[in-house]
Amino acid sequence: MKKIVIISVYFGKMPSNYDLLLKSIKKNPSISFLFFTDQKLESRLSNLKYEFLTISKFNQIVKKKIGAKYRIERPYKCCDYRPTFGVLFEDYIKEYDYWGHCDIDLIFGDLRKFITDDLLKKYDKVFPLGHLTLYRNTRKVNNRYRENGSLVGNYDEVFLSQKPFYFDEQNGIGKIYSTNNYPAYNERVFADISNLRHRFVLALDDKNYKHQIFYWENGHVYRAFENNGIIEQDEFVYIHFKRRKNLINYVDNQNAESFYICNKGFISKKIGLPSLNDIKQYNKYYGAIYELLEKNYNLAKLRFKNRVMKVKMILDKSDD
Numbered sequence: 001m002k003k004i005v006i007i008s009v010y011f012g013k014m015p016s017n018y019d020l021l022l023k024s025i026k027k028n029p030s031i032s033f034l035f036f037t038d039q040k041l042e043s044r045l046s047n048l049k050y051e052f053l054t055i056s057k058f059n060q061i062v063k064k065k066i067g068a069k070y071r072i073e074r075p076y077k078c079c080d081y082r083p084t085f086g087v088l089f090e091d092y093i094k095e096y097d098y099w100g101h102c103d104i105d106l107i108f109g110d111l112r113k114f115i116t117d118d119l120l121k122k123y124d125k126v127f128p129l130g131h132l133t134l135y136r137n138t139r140k141v142n143n144r145y146r147e148n149g150s151l152v153g154n155y156d157e158v159f160l161s162q163k164p165f166y167f168d169e170q171n172g173i174g175k176i177y178s179t180n181n182y183p184a185y186n187e188r189v190f191a192d193i194s195n196l197r198h199r200f201v202l203a204l205d206d207k208n209y210k211h212q213i214f215y216w217e218n219g220h221v222y223r224a225f226e227n228n229g230i231i232e233q234d235e236f237v238y239i240h241f242k243r244r245k246n247l248i249n250y251v252d253n254q255n256a257e258s259f260y261i262c263n264k265g266f267i268s269k270k271i272g273l274p275s276l277n278d279i280k281q282y283n284k285y286y287g288a289i290y291e292l293l294e295k296n297y298n299l300a301k302l303r304f305k306n307r308v309m310k311v312k313m314i315l316d317k318s319d320d
Contacts, residue, residue, distance in 0.1 A: 002097040002120045004111075004134065005032040007085050010104055011055060011075035014039065016249045017105065017241075020216070020259065020266055022048070024108035024238075027219030031111055034092060051092070061088050070159040079130060080158050082168040086135055086142030093137060098126075100134035101168070106240040107261060109221030114189055114237040125177055125184040129192065130168035131240045149179030191221060191239040196298040197291060200241075200262050200283050213274055213283040214239055217258040224274045231273050 014037075025033050026045050035041075036053035043050050058078065059071040065088050072078055081088065082101040093099045098120060115126060115134065124141050126134040135141055145155050151171040152158065158165045158172070166172060177184040191214055194203040201208045212225035221236045239261055241247065248265035260267040260274075262282045269278070285291075 001030060002117050003032070003095060004030075004098045004100065004115070005034055005093050005096045006100040006102050006132070006134075007034050007036070007089060007093075008102050008104055009036045009053065009058065009078050009082075009085075011038050011078070014041075015105055015245075016247055017107065017266060020107055020249065020251065021104055024216065024219070028108060028111045032096070034089070036089075065090075066159070073162050076164055077162055080165050080167040080172075082130060082133070083135075083145040083173040084142075084155075086137060090142070096137050098134045099137050100126075100132060101130070103131040103240060105243055106131055106238050107216050107221060108238045109216070109236055110219055111237060113220075113235075119185060123183045123185040125173075125182065127190070128170050128174055128184070128186040128188075129190075129240075130166070131192070132190065132238060133168065133173075144176060144180075144182065145173060147176050147180060149176035151175050189237050191223065191236040193239065193241045193244075195242040195244075196295045196302070198263055198294065199285060199291070203242075210285045211276060211279045211283075213279045214261045215259060215269060215274065216261060217269075217271065221261075224279060226276055226279065231276060231279075233273060 022045065025048055029047050031047060033045075033048040034051065035048065036051045036058075038052065038054045040052065041050045055072060055075065062070050062072075062081065066084060072081070085101050086093065086099055089099075119126065120134075120136075124136045124144075145167075148154065150158075150167065150173070152165040152167060155167070158167045174184070174186075176182075188204075192203045193200050193214075196203075200214055201212070209225040209227065212223055214221070214223050216222075216239075221239045222233045223236065224231055224233045226232075241261070244263070246265075247263075250265050250267045251259045252268060256268050258269045258271050260269050260278075260282050264282060267282060
């Protein structure tokens with residue numbers, strides 16, 4: 001079995017879902033997790049290790065491994081450096097065949113069910129988005145962030161600026177792979193929750209249902225949905241809920257083996273398929289017209305925010 005380590009670099013207080021994230025990590029014992037954080041935490045899991053890391057120490061590693069002219073000033077900028085983790089943390093990952101990076105605003109499902117050895121043999125990069133990506137652990141692959149193809153700027157432009165470029169996403173390292181025809185697995189087998197809707201639905205107009213709900217159960221991430229009067233389910237490698245800061249953990253028993261994941265937070269559930277009443281209660285559908293208006297309103301806000309950011313970047317360059 002291929003050895004995998006998943007890395008997270010996170011500065012600041014852990015989010016409300018963190019205890020539940022740890023539950024999902026525990027259910028993936030054949031995969032190692034290495035979390036760098038400025039919080040003083042002790043791991044109770046055999047497959048999770050913490051390393052204390054401040055922004056200052058992160059910059060020292062960047063200086064040593066990549067170049068003295070690069071540094072981060074704010075935590076979020078660290079995301080642009082994710083494709084370099086194979087270089088930055090090479091001393092920690094020598095024993096692994098694959099390394100990856102992840103967000104912590106997510107819950108893992110059964111990772112090995114989706115990330116099989118047959119899949120890993122075919123691809124140097126697995127998954128298209130920054131909240132979970134794996135890379136083959138070789139010197140050649142680990143240095144591909146330096147190559148041409150990125151639509152957001154090359155690594156030098158990205159690292160010299162303090163603005164977020166999303167270099168770890170599809171238009172950054174993803175385009176480097178597609179431009180150079182490097183083998184990458186980009187199937188959307190994960191549940192990426194849209195930030196344009198209050199109700200939990202899959203982003204990018206993936207297949208959604210009027211009545212659906214997401215949940216974690218005994219190490220798996222599922223969606224239950226009504227289809228022609230029948231409750232069915234499908235499974236995902238993980239669920240990512242895009243920095244929803246208002247989510248509350250209502251799971252009273254941390255030993256519980258099943259809980260809903262919805263806009264109300266994390267709610268204990270009974271083992272088995274949810275009822276239609278539970279689906280309607282915890283992920284209420286308000287109608288097609290309401291959801292269209294909601295989506296267009298939030299999309300307009302997002303476009304305005306992006307325009308403001310672009311103007312600021314242009315002004316910053318002119319000041320230089």
